[in-house]
Amino acid sequence: MEFLTDYAGFLLKLISVALVIGFLLAMIASGKRKSQPGSLSVTKLNESYDAMKAELDHQLLDKKVLKGIEKEKKKKERLEKKAQKKSPKTDEKEKKRLYVLDFDGDIKASAVETMREEITAILSVAKSQDEVVVRLESGGGVVHGYGLAASQLQRIREANIPLTICVDKVAASGGYMMACVADKIIAAPFAILGSIGVVAQIPNVHRLLDKSLIDVELHTAGRYKRTLTMLGENTEEGREKFKQDLEDTHGLFKRFVSSQRPQLDIEDIATGDTWYGSEALENKLVDVVMTSDAYLVSHYANADVIQVVYKQPKGMAERLGLSFFSALEQKAVSWIGKLTQSRGY
Template sequence: MRTVGKVLIILLAIVGLIVVALGGLAWYAASHIDVADTFRDPLPERVVLHLPFDRAFTEGEASLALSGFGPSSLSVRQVVAALDRAADDPRVVAVVASVGESGRGMGQTQELRAAIDRFRQSGKPAVAFADTLGEGQTGTVDYYLASAFSEVWMQPSGLLGLTGFGIEVPFAREALESLGVDAEYGTRHEYKNALDSAVRQTMSDEHRQSLQDLLGSFEDQVVQGVAAARGLKTDAVRGILNGPPLFAAEAQAAGLLTNLGYWDQVLAQVGGLSKGAEPVALARYAELEPLTGPDDAPTIALIRVAGTIQRGTTDPSPFGAAESTGGDTAAKALRKAIDDPLVRAIVLRIDSPGGSYVASDTIWREVMRARERKLPIIASMGDVAASGGYFAAMGADRIIAQPGTITGSIGVFALKPVLSGVWDKLNVNWDRVESGDHALLWSPNRAFTPAEQAWFDRMLDTIYADFTTKVGQSRGLDAGQIDRVARGRIFTGTQAMDLGLVDSLGGLDTAVLEAKTAAGIAEDMVVRVAPYPEPKTGFEALREMFGGEEAPVAIGTLLRLGGLLAPLTGEFDRMGVATRGPALLAPPGVRSSP
């Protein structure tokens, strides 16, 4: 094809065919396959659970049943619940974990460490194995998890990279300027550094101090955790963190490893400790019992805010947990729980770096409605609950965070790219007609006028004032205290608790326990922890995407996209632009985030 227009038409046709083909395949699967049958075989009388700790787990349960075929589909809650059940299950005689470079955060790591610790209190062996930890990257967080096991094995050829924490940040102001890219932007205030990579060429003192404080708190937590778990002095562990990676034999001599050996030797050792036991994957064991609890038990609603917070509804994600949360979807779930007479309390689980100010405020309002109705609501933080994530949490009766949760970031930023320099370099002229003086305020093809810049600054001030006022009211902080915790500063959960932004430290199980207490439910009483909204089965999600309302929406979107591109591709045709593949020039939109 010689032109962009023809290539784009073919591309859209191919995408449409793929959508239709996937829809047919998914509908057939929904009609003929029952994935749950995979997990219905009874367990052997004695089992050793295999824990796939060489990958991070999702925050929420995946909606697609087909995703249950792999361990990556397991949620943190499923893993923790399975370990807690295994501690009391006489059929489970031991657990053995594969540990590797997982990329998980400190919050999830601490949730899993606590579950392993509870399992060990049953007196059953808990063995961790890694072929290497930190080959080409730091292995600090993954070893921190492994250290919680009663035995820690490593392949003799492995490395243990217990080398601390580090962050590298690119700064591309000059590169963007060389391309003709400029920006109208603003932050409130100096510690709100989300835009710095695009608008600065070096790291600011405030940015550097904020990251140093965060990583310093992480290091303290790892040093104390590893020292306590392995029976070492904290100074010795800190010394190891300040050195290069250790060879496996060196790590064993330092007391960080209990054994050197290969995977088959680990299995032989565990098999000798638990004769007659058969290996069972954690995914299979986790599927044996529902997470919610008995239907006749008191109900605690579990509502999740995960990923970027956006306006509107949560994007469907049938192949795994959602990567974003729509403010309307979360608000609807909260309203449903508030209006349900069977719900005794709400746990709001947040694992989000923030997003839309308006969407975060929508969620905050429903949290306040729960409090107005005297319905206890407890916020539980995962790896991160910062900026808009903290906005959603701050109105809860109590806030629970892990020591390593990243939170705070009480501030706001906004950005409008200005591409006039790009168009100048390309000899492209944009002309305009507008019926109002500010109709094209957000156009990336021109800078703000002085009046628009003044309004832009007032917008940021208004959002920041709203955020900080609500923090003060929710957390009982005066103006001086608010200023010390706001201005965009980030904190770990430990630091946030010391500053009054968080009430106590712990995981989702801690939040459920506090919800029971607030609702007047006995600590030892079994409760039904029910997700709101109720998760779709995998095939329901597929039907919705390919056989329900989503199919015509997708097709309509493709058709509209083709129509929108027609003028642009027509101009390319007239200009004689040729390409080997599709090209689309679409100026990015404004970003505004608390």
């Protein structure tokens, strides 16, 4: 029994040392990760679509019918090659390209870190006849994060490349601030859009600390350096300034949306309310009611539909299977973000 106790103690020490070493390695890796270049993945969605269609044809159609389809396909390819040989290269019209990006937004708009790289890559090769399609999903988040994300999308417009935003589920608050930058907004019938408003909340435990005879001192230089706090006693002046800051941010939000979509009646829309896709069309929040899949499929015959994904380099922690620390950090940041003072769209 004494041997088992000693052995268990030894194992606990060993595990503790391993965890400490793993944590230190993860911290070192996170510092080095930014200096490592990422990789760009390019997938031609037409080929995936054609492969699925061919597989279904093979499984469902009669062999004679299938042979006829294959014969017709080869004939079409021969005619296209013949036409290309006859036409001078200078007169050839280059095929349109649709570059497809995905943005899945969290409260910090973290996906902007990869999207900025994807946009930079696309703008290096895209031409005016091409188009960028962003499949967007976001319920909003912090002002500065979604402000940067919208600015990244504006780079596409400034380069005179048509920009289409597709919303299958939700583009609310900061998500809609991104969507309104597009030349065309497409939404699924039951997608949620709108929420043009600003929200902020902060818990206060001052009374609980006061009962426990715990004092909290907060020293600031500047009248409005800190308006509301979690631990100290909040004042009416601080509350009024906090509310005014929210109103100012809301005004900035409304002006931005109006500048991108002047057809909107911004005072009626900017109430913080949301609409489903079909209702959003009536209120001019979107231009077309359709799923992103239907939109992309409609272009497969006449354009090269290319999905572009920038992959961040994996840190040492992930390579060693120590992603637990990363997940724990993300959960902690998310929890703290909800508790602390934070203005958000």
